Amino acid sequence: MTLRKGEKMTISIQEHMAIDVCPGPIKPIKQISDYFPRFPRGLPATVSRSNTLRSAVSQSSVSPSETPREEDEDVDQLFGAYGTTPTEPPARREPEEEAVDAEGYESDDCTTLGTLDFSLLYDQENNALHCTINRAKGLKPMDHNGLADPYVKLHLLPGASKANKLRTKTLRNTLNPTWNETLTYYGITDEDMIRKTLRISVCDEDKFRHNEFIGETRIPLKKLKPNQTKNFNICLEKQLPIDKTEDKSLEERGRILISLKYSSQKQGLLVGIVRCAHLAAMDANGYSDPYVKTYLKPDEDKKSKHKTAVKKKTLNPEFNEEFCYEIKHGDLAKKTLEVTVWDYDIGKSNDFIGGVVLGINAKGERLKHWFDCLKNKDKKIERWHTLMNELPGAVLSD
Numbered sequence: 001m002t003l004r005k006g007e008k009m010t011i012s013i014q015e016h017m018a019i020d021v022c023p024g025p026i027k028p029i030k031q032i033s034d035y036f037p038r039f040p041r042g043l044p045a046t047v048s049r050s051n052t053l054r055s056a057v058s059q060s061s062v063s064p065s066e067t068p069r070e071e072d073e074d075v076d077q078l079f080g081a082y083g084t085t086p087t088e089p090p091a092r093r094e095p096e097e098e099a100v101d102a103e104g105y106e107s108d109d110c111t112t113l114g115t116l117d118f119s120l121l122y123d124q125e126n127n128a129l130h131c132t133i134n135r136a137k138g139l140k141p142m143d144h145n146g147l148a149d150p151y152v153k154l155h156l157l158p159g160a161s162k163a164n165k166l167r168t169k170t171l172r173n174t175l176n177p178t179w180n181e182t183l184t185y186y187g188i189t190d191e192d193m194i195r196k197t198l199r200i201s202v203c204d205e206d207k208f209r210h211n212e213f214i215g216e217t218r219i220p221l222k223k224l225k226p227n228q229t230k231n232f233n234i235c236l237e238k239q240l241p242i243d244k245t246e247d248k249s250l251e252e253r254g255r256i257l258i259s260l261k262y263s264s265q266k267q268g269l270l271v272g273i274v275r276c277a278h279l280a281a282m283d284a285n286g287y288s289d290p291y292v293k294t295y296l297k298p299d300e301d302k303k304s305k306h307k308t309a310v311k312k313k314t315l316n317p318e319f320n321e322e323f324c325y326e327i328k329h330g331d332l333a334k335k336t337l338e339v340t341v342w343d344y345d346i347g348k349s350n351d352f353i354g355g356v357v358l359g360i361n362a363k364g365e366r367l368k369h370w371f372d373c374l375k376n377k378d379k380k381i382e383r384w385h386t387l388m389n390e391l392p393g394a395v396l397s398d
Contacts, residue, residue, distance in 0.1 A: 113215035113236040114139035124226035129185040135178040142204035147173045155199040164278045170205045187255035187277035187384045193221045253354030253387035254279035260373035261380040268326040279315040282343035282351045287313045289344040296325045310344045354387025
C-alpha cells in the first residue's frame with residue numbers, strides 16, 4: 001500500500017484490536033487443579049511424589065474432550081471409588097470428614113430427643129409395679145413456637161396396647177417438664193417380671209391433629225429386684241419396631257383379683273371381687289364395659305349367682321364388691337367357685353371376656369388359693385388369677 005505525500009495512514013478497528021489484544025500466541029490459562037495434583041485411577045502405590053506431580057501437571061494440558069473424565073473421577077471419589085488406591089492428600093479429604101462428623105452429631109439421640117428421669121419399684125407382696133416419672137430434659141421441639149406439650153405413656157410388652165396403657169398429665173410449652181407422677185400396674189406376677197418389658201414413650205399432645213412421638217426407652221422387668229427402687233436417667237431413642245412374634249400375647253384376656261374368706265361368724269364363704277387388670281377390649285372404641293358374675297357349683301337351686309355393677313369404658317375396672325355364700329365349712333371341699341367377666345352391650349347379647357375356676361379340682365395358683373382359704377378360717381386371702389378363654393363345663397351365655 002502506497003501513501004501519497006501528506007496523507008495519514010488509516011487502520012481499521014479490527015486491525016487495531018488484533019494488534020493490541022493479541023500481541024502473540026494464545027496460552028492456556030492455568031487451572032487451580034494444576035496446583036493440587038490428583039492420582040489418576042489405577043496408579044500403582046509405588047509411584048513417587050515427584051512422578052505424581054509431574055504426571056498431574058501434564059494432565060492439565062489435555063484436550064477439552066477429555067475434561068468429563070476428571071469430573072467422573074471427582075464423583076467416584078466422593079462415593080469411595082478409591083477404596084483400594086493410595087491415601088489422598090489431606091487437602092482433598094477434610095471436607096468429607098467434616099460432613100461425616102456433622103451427620104453423626106445430628107443423629108445423636110441424646111442431643112436431639114432428650115433424656116428422661118424415672119424410677120421403678122416392684123411390690124412383690126401386692127403384685128404391683130410402681131412407675132414414678134420424674135422429669136425430662138432437652139426434649140425435641142415439636143411445635144411452631146420451638147417448644148412442646150409433652151406427656152409420658154407406658155405400655156407392657158408383649159400385650160394389647162390399650163389394655164395396659166397408662167399416661168401422665170400433659171405439661172404445656174416446655175422442653176424440660178417435671179411431672180413427679182407415679183403410675184401403677186396391678187396384677188403383676190413374678191412370671192411377668194421375667195418375660196415382660198416396660199415401654200416408656202414421650203409424646204407431644206396436639207389439640208387439632210394426632211399427637212406426635214418424641215422418643216422412647218424400654219426396660220426389661222427382669223432387671224428389677226423385688227421391693228427395691230431402681231432409678232434411671234436415660235437418653236430417649238427413636239421409635240423401635242415391635243416384634244411380630246409378640247402378637248400371640250394378645251390372646252390374654254386379662255387378670256382378676258379375688259379375695260376368699262370363710263367367716264365362722266356368718267357361717268359362709270365371703271367372695272370379694274376387688275378389681276380386674278388388662279382386660280381384652282370387646283367394643284369398637286377399644287374398651288369394654290365389664291362386670292363380673294360368680295357361681296358356687298354345683299348349684300341345684302340356681303340361687304348362687306351374684307353379679308357386680310357394670311363399669312363403663314374401662315379395661316382396668318375396680319369393683320370392691322363382696323358376696324356371701326351360706327355354706328358349712330365341711331361342704332366347701334365339694335364345691336367349685338366359678339368367676340366370669342363379661343362385657344355389657346345394649347340391644348344385643350353380652351360378650352364373654354374370660355373366667356377362672358377355683359376349687360379342689362383346679363390346678364396351680366387356683367388350687368392353692370382355694371386350699372389356703374379352707375385351711376385358714378376367718379382370714380382373708382387375696383390372689384391374682386389369669387382369665388381363661390374357655391371354662392370346662394361352664395355355660396358361656398349371659
